[in-house]
Amino acid sequence: MDLRTLNRTTLQRQLLLGRSSGLSPYEAIRHLVALQGQDPNPPYLGLWSRLESFTLDALTGLLHGRQVVRSSLLRGTQHLCAAEDYVWLRPLMQAPMSRARQGSFGRATRDLDLEQFAKHARELLEGRTLTRPELAALLMERYPGYDKLALGWSAQALLPLVHTPPNGTWNRRGATPFTLAEEWIGRPVESAPPVERLITRYLAAFGPATVKDVQTWSGLTRLREVMEAMPLRRHGELYDLPDAPVADPGTPAPARFLPWFDNLVIAHADRSRLMSEQARRRVCPGGSLVYPTFLVDGIVGGIWDFVDGDLVILPFDPVADDDAAELTAEGGRMLAFAGFEAGSVTWMPPHDGTTTTWPPSTWPGPR
Structure with missing residues (x-):
């Protein structure tokens, strides 16, 4: 695939x-x-x-x-x-x-x-x-x-x-x-739930995925034998549910904002389906920190946050005018949802993350 x-x-x-x-x-x-x-x-x-x-x-x-x-x-x-x-x-x-x-x-x-x-x-x-x-x-x-x-x-x-x-x-x-x-x-937890239930639910929401992907997301270990014994479909090293749909690669992907710690950003050991390795190091710089991101054509294009009632967007690379306009419109809707109707969308210059100023020392934490 x-x-x-x-x-x-x-x-x-x-x-x-x-x-x-x-x-x-x-x-x-x-x-x-x-x-x-x-x-x-x-x-x-x-x-x-x-x-x-x-x-x-x-x-x-x-x-x-x-x-x-x-x-x-x-x-x-x-x-x-x-x-x-x-x-x-x-x-x-x-x-x-x-x-x-x-x-x-x-x-x-x-x-x-x-x-x-x-x-x-x-x-x-x-x-x-x-x-x-x-x-x-x-x-x-x-x-x-x-x-x-x-x-x-x-x-x-x-x-x-x-x-x-x-x-x-x-x-x-x-x-x-x-x-x-x-x-x-109002009820006790189950005594011995099957781990296959968790794997099935993960694949339905995050698949196709490798064994390491499931383990990275869940924190569980030694799942290879379990997954190999399940009636799953294989795409090389990727496992999937037998009847799970595969998307048309030509499907347009709209501009989207993902919040701090969004599970999609950290749900796979190999995150190349969503971002480059350089972007991964900037989005997940270590420890438990995971920056909020925005997607351009389905790929992480940078980070964002609310700052004093405004939406500040920091791209990793230059963003095409049409994509920037779509993100600005989507950002305006997100400001209104968050209660910042008077806020504006502010774009920072692209930052490649190669200097000591990354991440920005004044970049706020989740709030």
Whole structure:
């Protein structure tokens, strides 16, 4: 499969070749499996770029209605997903979350009986919501001498917890609240969900993909034997669902803005279907940072952000006049969606990322 066909197929499955009018926000979240949610606003912007007539209240209502939950999931990072998916997705994430906890806090908690610790943390959360610092302070009373940060993060890694609204809704930040998932959702998590379910859902939204792609996105390991045993279609090293459509490579790709941490940008080990290696290094410069990007003809063309009520666009290379006009119009619509009706679209000169001024020292963080 050539790169252009792969690009168009992925964009089609990501609802980025044309905004969907047939999917509700809830159905779109289920299709996309989970939305990256370290910051509250990116999931809203990601859905706006993919759905017709999407409003802020649509997602906020799903969070307050407990149909969608926010929690530590893929790769141990915060995501939004449907509650009915959380109950099987969270147990599959226990192994990578335990590895991450051990790597960060294993030494600080080496004498801790983790099973007993998790039981005590659950007892402290039964029937109430606590922030991580509040929970850690209570755990310190039972486990004096341990690092407070290690106790709070260990509880988060070992227990199925959700972060309840209004925290995590549009522009609402602050200390992360913890609530037992089974109490918030009203049902326990599954005991042994099949990993094939996760692979199937990933391919439907991000495929075709390699084994490494699935592992990069999920944080799981040793999936090759599992995928080879599944009834999947093969395109060389790429796996796909047997009946999944392949897009016409000639399909036009409209201008689109992707928010901070958008899953599409980090959902594959090989990101050449979406950007060059040089662009990848600029968009994902290390650590957990993933800049918001814009697409020109389906390919990442640069980064953007809201700055003092305006939309600032920084291209990596010169953008053709027609493409720039399309992006400016799309950017104006995004400003209005985000509540910056009086804002304007500002273009910065192309920046090739080869000097010490990259990334811009004044470039803001997610907000």
